[in-house]
Amino acid sequence: MADGWLRNAVVEAIGTMALVFVTVMVLGVSGLATPAALAYGFIVAALVASLGHISGGHFNPAITLAMLLARKIDVLGAAAYWVAQFAGGAVGALVVMLSTSEESVAAGTTRVNEEVVSIGGAIALEALATFILVLVVFGTVLDERSPVSVYPFAIGGAIIAGNAGLLQVTGGALNPARGFGPAVVSGEWDGLAAWLAGPLIGAALAWVLYQFVISDRQPSKPDFPEPVPPPPGPSLLP
Amino acid sequence: MADGWLRNAVVEAIGTMALVFVTVMVLGVSGLATPAALAYGFIVAALVASLGHISGGHFNPAITLAMLLARKIDVLGAAAYWVAQFAGGAVGALVVMLSTSEESVAAGTTRVNEEVVSIGGAIALEALATFILVLVVFGTVLDERSPVSVYPFAIGGAIIAGNAGLLQVTGGALNPARGFGPAVVSGEWDGLAAWLAGPLIGAALAWVLYQFVISDRQPSKPDFPEPVPPPPGPSLLP
Amino acid sequence: MADGWLRNAVVEAIGTMALVFVTVMVLGVSGLATPAALAYGFIVAALVASLGHISGGHFNPAITLAMLLARKIDVLGAAAYWVAQFAGGAVGALVVMLSTSEESVAAGTTRVNEEVVSIGGAIALEALATFILVLVVFGTVLDERSPVSVYPFAIGGAIIAGNAGLLQVTGGALNPARGFGPAVVSGEWDGLAAWLAGPLIGAALAWVLYQFVISDRQPSKPDFPEPVPPPPGPSLLP
Amino acid sequence: MADGWLRNAVVEAIGTMALVFVTVMVLGVSGLATPAALAYGFIVAALVASLGHISGGHFNPAITLAMLLARKIDVLGAAAYWVAQFAGGAVGALVVMLSTSEESVAAGTTRVNEEVVSIGGAIALEALATFILVLVVFGTVLDERSPVSVYPFAIGGAIIAGNAGLLQVTGGALNPARGFGPAVVSGEWDGLAAWLAGPLIGAALAWVLYQFVISDRQPSKPDFPEPVPPPPGPSLLP
Numbered sequence: 001m002a003d004g005w006l007r008n009a010v011v012e013a014i015g016t017m018a019l020v021f022v023t024v025m026v027l028g029v030s031g032l033a034t035p036a037a038l039a040y041g042f043i044v045a046a047l048v049a050s051l052g053h054i055s056g057g058h059f060n061p062a063i064t065l066a067m068l069l070a071r072k073i074d075v076l077g078a079a080a081y082w083v084a085q086f087a088g089g090a091v092g093a094l095v096v097m098l099s100t101s102e103e104s105v106a107a108g109t110t111r112v113n114e115e116v117v118s119i120g121g122a123i124a125l126e127a128l129a130t131f132i133l134v135l136v137v138f139g140t141v142l143d144e145r146s147p148v149s150v151y152p153f154a155i156g157g158a159i160i161a162g163n164a165g166l167l168q169v170t171g172g173a174l175n176p177a178r179g180f181g182p183a184v185v186s187g188e189w190d191g192l193a194a195w196l197a198g199p200l201i202g203a204a205l206a207w208v209l210y211q212f213v214i215s216d217r218q219p220s221k222p223d224f225p226e227p228v229p230p231p232p233g234p235s236l237l238p
Numbered sequence: 239m240a241d242g243w244l245r246n247a248v249v250e251a252i253g254t255m256a257l258v259f260v261t262v263m264v265l266g267v268s269g270l271a272t273p274a275a276l277a278y279g280f281i282v283a284a285l286v287a288s289l290g291h292i293s294g295g296h297f298n299p300a301i302t303l304a305m306l307l308a309r310k311i312d313v314l315g316a317a318a319y320w321v322a323q324f325a326g327g328a329v330g331a332l333v334v335m336l337s338t339s340e341e342s343v344a345a346g347t348t349r350v351n352e353e354v355v356s357i358g359g360a361i362a363l364e365a366l367a368t369f370i371l372v373l374v375v376f377g378t379v380l381d382e383r384s385p386v387s388v389y390p391f392a393i394g395g396a397i398i399a400g401n402a403g404l405l406q407v408t409g410g411a412l413n414p415a416r417g418f419g420p421a422v423v424s425g426e427w428d429g430l431a432a433w434l435a436g437p438l439i440g441a442a443l444a445w446v447l448y449q450f451v452i453s454d455r456q457p458s459k460p461d462f463p464e465p466v467p468p469p470p471g472p473s474l475l476p
Numbered sequence: 477m478a479d480g481w482l483r484n485a486v487v488e489a490i491g492t493m494a495l496v497f498v499t500v501m502v503l504g505v506s507g508l509a510t511p512a513a514l515a516y517g518f519i520v521a522a523l524v525a526s527l528g529h530i531s532g533g534h535f536n537p538a539i540t541l542a543m544l545l546a547r548k549i550d551v552l553g554a555a556a557y558w559v560a561q562f563a564g565g566a567v568g569a570l571v572v573m574l575s576t577s578e579e580s581v582a583a584g585t586t587r588v589n590e591e592v593v594s595i596g597g598a599i600a601l602e603a604l605a606t607f608i609l610v611l612v613v614f615g616t617v618l619d620e621r622s623p624v625s626v627y628p629f630a631i632g633g634a635i636i637a638g639n640a641g642l643l644q645v646t647g648g649a650l651n652p653a654r655g656f657g658p659a660v661v662s663g664e665w666d667g668l669a670a671w672l673a674g675p676l677i678g679a680a681l682a683w684v685l686y687q688f689v690i691s692d693r694q695p696s697k698p699d700f701p702e703p704v705p706p707p708p709g710p711s712l713l714p
Numbered sequence: 715m716a717d718g719w720l721r722n723a724v725v726e727a728i729g730t731m732a733l734v735f736v737t738v739m740v741l742g743v744s745g746l747a748t749p750a751a752l753a754y755g756f757i758v759a760a761l762v763a764s765l766g767h768i769s770g771g772h773f774n775p776a777i778t779l780a781m782l783l784a785r786k787i788d789v790l791g792a793a794a795y796w797v798a799q800f801a802g803g804a805v806g807a808l809v810v811m812l813s814t815s816e817e818s819v820a821a822g823t824t825r826v827n828e829e830v831v832s833i834g835g836a837i838a839l840e841a842l843a844t845f846i847l848v849l850v851v852f853g854t855v856l857d858e859r860s861p862v863s864v865y866p867f868a869i870g871g872a873i874i875a876g877n878a879g880l881l882q883v884t885g886g887a888l889n890p891a892r893g894f895g896p897a898v899v900s901g902e903w904d905g906l907a908a909w910l911a912g913p914l915i916g917a918a919l920a921w922v923l924y925q926f927v928i929s930d931r932q933p934s935k936p937d938f939p940e941p942v943p944p945p946p947g948p949s950l951l952p
Binding site: 034035036038039040042043044045046047049050051052053054055056057058059060076077080081083084085086087088089090091092093095096098099100101104105108109148149151152153156175177178181182 | 481482483484485486487488489490491492493494495496497498499500501502510513514517592593594596597598600601604608611612613614615616619621622623624625626627629630631632633634636637638640641645690
Binding site for chain 4: 510511512514515516518519520521522523525526527528529530531532533534535536552553556557559560561562563564565566567568569571572574575576577580581584585624625627628629632651653654657658
């Protein structure tokens with residue numbers, strides 16, 4: 001039996017929990033999530049692939065909180081990111097309102113389906129889905145042993161799965177800025193607790209697990225948003 | 239005619255069999271599988287990308303069985319993984335029950351559609367889909383000649399295809415822990431034979447094929463869950 | 477607080493704006509976009525992966541405009557690309573007409589849904605979606621710090637997301653040649669302003685942002701369509 | 715204006731043609747293709763990622779024809795592959811019949827929708843979609859300048875797009891073995907011309923274009939199915 005078997009078993013339990021959680025949610029509750037989940041997951045993958053090496057590619061106050069806890073960004077930097085993220089979310093929803101209508105924005109606001117879930121349950125579900133998302137971010141972005149260049153699509157995949165599972169239940173924000181933008185434009189704040197508290201709690205719990213259970217043998221890395229030299233690998237294109 | 243042509247022809251036959259099997263199943267029997275299959279495949283891809291370098295990224299008792307047969311994990315380690323996987327699956331379903339309802343978990347339990355398939359047929363279908371999944375794991379994770387960093391999404395792709403094909407027939411578990419979690423929470427055990435025996439049989443058959451036909455020229459690698467040094471490639475992110 | 481925090485905050489704001497924009501559009505307005513968006517995104521990913529190292533993999537006059545502004549192609553080369561792209565788009569639609577019918581081509585023409593959006597709004601939406609697409613191209617193709625080999629699927633992901641969001645609103649061309657081909661074959665020119673002006677404006681704005689805000693520390697690279705030696709990485713296949 | 719501008723313009727025209735062709739087909743004719751196209755594309759991606767370095771990962775008589783024309787496989791080897799591929803396709807459909815019913819196989823057989831397309835049109839459409847698929851194979855598998863490790867998903871992406879576009883029209887086989895397997899089991903041979911002649915013609919045309927226009931500056935590589943040493947890159951997993 002190899003060293004670290006208990007840590008490995010914890011990882012196996014978490015991973016299996018995640019896949020059963022997601023598949024049961026999709027089949028048991030949500031069913032119409034395909035284009036929304038794919039659009040959300042693929043845009044985040046594309047943005048992380050193209051801009052992640054510049055700012056870190058958070059685009060999500062919960063991920064910034066996790067990076068702050070992990071000391072990959074300082075408090076002032078995190079505050080600047082949070083302002084930028086909430087402002088960016090509001091502008092994204094504002095463009096939809098100005099070009100189409102306020103009803104479109106209201107229909108695109110994340111809200112809790114109270115026939116299916118209580119507020120406490122919605123916070124727990126958003127926390128669990130974001131916990132999985134932040135574990136994926138830590139495991140692919142901060143862990144040097146992860147396979148090369150997979151992090152944009154691993155993060156996008158965690159969003160596709162989590163959003164598909166939660167869309168008809170909590171809205172599937174997994175990100176306070178995703179909830180805030182359309183809410184501030186449409187005035188629909190019903191889902192506030194779910195999209196604000198849930199992701200922040202999930203991100204903090206993911207940091208606790210990663211810091212104290214998973215990463216015990218890992219070397220430290222420099223702060224997250226520092227500039228890096230070009231990688232030594234093959235150049236991408238002419 | 240190159241050396242190894244018979245082995246290569248076996249590989250071509252298996253691959254072509256797999257793609258015809260999957261496409262005929264989807265078109266002929268299942269038709270509504272998109273969000274469920276995508277969520278299942280992408281969450282496994284994300285988990286394997288982020289946690290695979292820590293525990294091996296099985297999250298599936300059938301894959302652990304295959305790795306035990308391939309001597310990449312020892313018996314005690316495999317037993318610990320199995321306990322962790324079944325416990326994780328149960329927790330995943332329990333969270334859904336506590337936050338929504340037992341009916342949601344029942345609706346998300348994998349079950350056999352007996353209008354379409356017999357129990358024996360369901361076991362055979364789960365076995366074949368898991369056989370393909372485990373071949374993909376062996377070919378991308380254990381085989382050093384595979385392309386770099388593709389294994390998370392290759393494994394996720396095998397799950398998307400297999401689940402899309404089987405969802406309306408056997409439930410498309412491809413994984414005993416995927417079947418066990420919601421069954422133990424909801425008390426619906428109808429699909430037990432399909433999701434338990436099918437994947438274990440398929441995984442064992444995949445190991446037989448890989449061991450005795452496909453991998454004859456392959457160098458041995460160290461045990462699966464050992465720690466590895468950071469890869470020498472380009473560092474991923476700041 | 478790290479150097480470049482203002483640039484990083486701009487990047488975070490843009491990224492968060494993009495994801496809220498896309499998810500609100502899909503949920504609020506479009507809902508049936510899955511197969512069309514996936515086909516569009518995956519064919520572009522496949523073409524960029526297979527032909528991008530030969531011609532640069534634009535396949536889009538708006539991307540050629542952005543590369544001309546970025547001095548990665550000269551004016552004559554860009555003119556040749558534009559002629560090729562519009563001609564290729566027309567041939568693609570002509571094949572559909574000759575093998576099926578003119579009605580099929582008319583049904584596949586991008587058009588503005590005037591119940592949902594004004595012409596000005598449609599131009600703005602196409603401009604914003606193409607702005608995000610060109611940012612992704614710049615960030616993954618021109619920026620040497622981006623992760624290895626992700627650019628085909630990052631670009632495809634930006635198209636899946638943008639097209640899924642806009643399909644029922646502006647048609648979701650994100651590319652003047654995508655609009656031109658079926659329009660010239662079917663004679664349906666209603667969406668002209670949206671698919672022609674929108675993407676060109678968005679591409680120019682993406683270049684402005686990239687040139688003056690994002691790329692300030694980046695080393696220059698040679699002209700875009702020059703031949704390159706084989707990469708030093710592992711050879712792909714036998 | 716860079717050298718090779720005419721070749722580059724041809725590439726741009728082909729690529730733009732491909733994307734307009736696919737998007738117009740999906741929107742204009744097919745609309746329900748999502749789970750079938752995803753399952754087909756992702757299973758091929760997974761198989762090519764896991765078994766491509768062993769047999770070459772054809773799984774398609776049309777690709778074997780293209781590799782024979784490109785002298786990457788000899789005639790006897792190609793004949794063995796063809797027998798294996800047609801036999802594998804038949805076994806895949808046979809498993810579906812034995813575990814479910816002959817009607818399931820009949821429903822999964824590729825057939826031509828004669829309300830929408832003539833036989834000649836169906837052959838042309840299958841030829842064009844397979845032409846694009848084989849271009850992607852050549853450009854990512856044989857061309858050493860392509861990005862690292864993208865070929866499985868580029869090939870899968872070409873299949874998702876082509877199948878989504880053609881599913882309701884010609885069946886979207888893009889592969890004679892995909893057509894043959896369910897046809898020989900169910901006895902439904904109506905689509906024979908489309909799924910047999912179309913892909914073979916398309917593959918031969920792709921070879922002509924690649925050989926005489928695209929690949930003029932490319933160094934030769936050894937025969938396709940030869941064994942290769944492990945790549946020097948980072949080892950994948952423990």
